Amino acid sequence: MQKVLLSIHVLVAIIFVGGSAVAASLFPRYAPLAETAAVPAPERNIAVAKAFHRITGTYAVLALTVPIVGIALAALQGRMGEIWITISMGLTFAAGGLLAAFIHPLQREALNRPDDGQRLRTLSMTSGIYNLLWAAVVILMIARPGAH
Secondary structure (H helix, E strand, C coil): CHHHHHHHHHHHHHHHHHHHHHHHHHHHHHCCCCCCCCCCCCCCCHHHHHHHHHHHHHHHHHCCHHHHHHHHHHHHHCCCCCHHHHHHHHHHHHHHHHHHHHHHHHHHHHHHCCCCCHHHHHHHHHHHHHHHHHHHHHHHHHHCCCCC
16 A cells, blocks of 8 residues: 555646646746836747646646645654654645645736736745745655664
8 A cells, every 4th residue: 555655646646736836937038027127028929828727727626636645655664753743744835835826826917917027026936935945855764863
């Protein structure tokens, strides 16, 4: 059962967390700018930006299975008290909160009310932080500091 849960945990993380991370990172490149923006942007494509917005949100919801399966696996293995599990859960919560509270709503705003690019710069930075949080979780999952 542990191997099945671990396989599901890793596959769902790669597909859904990875997909939401890529979509969130690429969104600013394609999102529209206000007509007054002085930045030439030939690759701007509202249809692509809308698709990335949908992917970001949908995959983020589906990615909720990652911590659910991870917690079930950690409980089954008797590892819930280990520090790397606790820190990973905190970072996962932070990444999910960042996506739900900032990234996805800012994407919606950028689609509905394009600006001079300030919002897109904020989205790029926030998406980078989101990706760094997930990178830290992966490192913890591999290194498992404090594991017994």
